[in-house]
Amino acid sequence: MKKRALALMMTLAMTSAMAAGSAISVAADSDTTVTENGEYSADSPYHLVFAYPEFYPQTDDARATVQDALNEYMVPTYHIEVEFLPLSAASYQQDLQLMISGGDALDVIPVYYTQAASLIGMNGIVDMNPYMETPEGQAIIEQLGEANAYVGQMGGVLFGFPAAKESVELGGLCMRADICDELGFTEKYGLEKNGDEYTGKVYDWSVATEMFAAVKEAHPEMTPLYLQGSASPARRFCFFDELADQFGVLDWEADHDSLTVVNEFETDTYKEFVTRLAEWYDAGYIYKDAATDTQGTAAMMKAGNTFSYTSAIKPGFLVEAQASNGCECYAMYFGKDIEGGYSTTNVSFFDTGIATNTLDPEMSFKFISALYTDPAVMNLWQNGIEGVHYQVLDDGTAYFVDGEDASNFTYHQNTGWMMGNQFISYVWNDGSKDADYWNLLQTHNTWAQYSPAYGFMWDSRNFTTQLAACNSALSQFRPALETGSVGVAGVESTLQSLNDALYAGGLQDIMTEKQAQLDAWIAENGATETPAENLEKIASVTTGVLTE
């Protein structure tokens, strides 16, 4: 009996292996791609609408040329004809929602992690789990790793693949170089031009207090620190696993392995952070209109009366910062070395998924797979046509063709950090990066400790009302709290009002549900552990937090 079962299994295994083998070989030789929904060939390709946000202005003609060039490659290879649909950066989420409910032609779309719940709720997004066993799905897993590939999952729906980027958020201050030189910071803290790679050197925020005091004394007309009410600097000062929305978090700083969902705004960690800012504000270190200001860091730095601002820092950060700030800058890591961890929120920030408007999800999936695995596709979409829009330099990086630069280019998306896998495309040489840059970014990720809840995404579909109420409570109090504008005297009472408003909005419901889902997830998957490689790396250079 046993023998027969074994024989049967072996036969089955062999047949399926043969089937798989022949399927692959057919796909490779054949002139047609067959899916459940249709049959496509080079003569009748699948017409696919690819929506993506465009952050930099492109020339329409150039975009059309690139689209043609992409199709020249796509049609014979994949039997897909791509139509670009660039959306405005600010309104792409609303646009997509309208287009999905309106039934417009739409296939591959960007998914912002906070939007996933509503897209799934309105049945607007295709669950990609069924396609993961295909060669295309396996190829994505090979690129991203098993854990990252499945991170964009909610309530059993795989809504998107995360963009390949640096996911660790270590950060600190970006400061004006000339003032640092003048006041001796450069020498004292060993600051270097373009020195933005993390080497384990991280300073306590009390050091920043001393620096601000020195700046204030030497240049009374200057604002030592620019903050902006609408852009929360919280992640620079304290780190939580935000569990997607900050309502109910894991208090990372208090206990690294904690699996208890707590209210972020009642923790000592949070209170300490806002109190520090309030002290700075009272001392005149923070821009006095910070709570309501909307000008942004680049404008303030350009104006020349701001010394520093808080930012996430990664290799290559300073070159970008200098370009937008119009002055030379130094970066310094502040906070605690354990900050900046790997959490579901960080990794799944920007995802690429399929809208349910698609006429053939399988073909759409093939295109997504191409974005993650085929350098030709990624290079064409991101950088344009080689020799027309960009050239490959001797060191293997890419740059604009002669005569073009950042001010007059016709095509250069520069959004590989948002959709697709930029690690397979050329490194863009903006002055500081070499061909090894993608490795450097990936190395940056190995600084991270993993949140025990990494991989867990809570299903928030039934809590949209509570989330909206909590969000509005937060946006009412946060700008004043997180810019220090309430003053030390006002911290306690403002925190109290914030928490009252949050609980009135249903925070407790959210936290209870989150905890229940998290417990179930842990019971099934076990807590995520930081890979040994990361622990070794952290241990090898950790000096503790420097206080001078």
Add this chain to the structure above:
Amino acid sequence: MKEKWNSPYQLLSNGIMIIWTILIVLPFVLLFMSSITQEQVLVANGYSFWPKEFSLGSYAYILQSGKTIVRAYGVSILVTVMGTLIHIFLAALMAYPLATRHLPGRNIMMFFVFFTMLFNGGIVPSYIMWSNTLHIKDTLWAQLCPNLMLSAWNVMMIRTYFQNSIPEALYEAAEIDGASQFRIFKDMVIPLGKPILVTMGTFAGLSYWNDWTNGLYFITRAKEWYNVQNLLNEMVQNIQYLSQSSDANMAAAAAAIPTTGVQMAIAFVAILPIMLIFPYFQKYYTKGIALGGVKG
């Protein structure tokens, strides 16, 4: 007899009006001044009525960036002129029959007009209707048709004027003289109704000129049909969105967007035509509103 200029009543009312006028004019002055302030000064010192350093850099930028802004400006003008004419034509055609007392079923028709003032289909159904059934997406019609082409409110105003400010006897006289309905409409109602038509035309023109929602919802691919307001809206929204993000990549993208000064300059250029045209329509304005709607 004319009242003396320095009578207490004249002084008081003029005083109030002068203050009122200043309050209305000053923001426009500030807008203009900030558009000719040098960018660095603008960011460092904020807006001021007399900037430390002047610069026409923002306007130079608009001219240089050429095609997009100038074209959007052209779209704005075209849409406003076409839209206003169509709007007035449709509204008058609708209002005239409703103003005739002996029209059968007039109340039911009035109800249909009135109903749309209270209820509408909502964004998503309207969107589906316009884009999937009528296929106006990414065409010039997207700027013209939705929401603005006919307004129930304007129809009611015009109807009231036709009914109350043009004496009933005139209609009867015309009919007795053998004029057809179309003749009465063309040669009598339109010329006599000029004040209200011009007034409502100004309203319609203003809403066409200021509208940005149509472009936002219905123009995603063919950005060449963006009007000035769409362009301005997109710039401001993008800046806000990008500068709010803590992501370093996004902050870098924010730097590529034109600065405050340019936005001010576009805003100023955008309101300029309205400011220039408005005084010419003012005389009709008082007549149309005071004699038409309110009295009726």
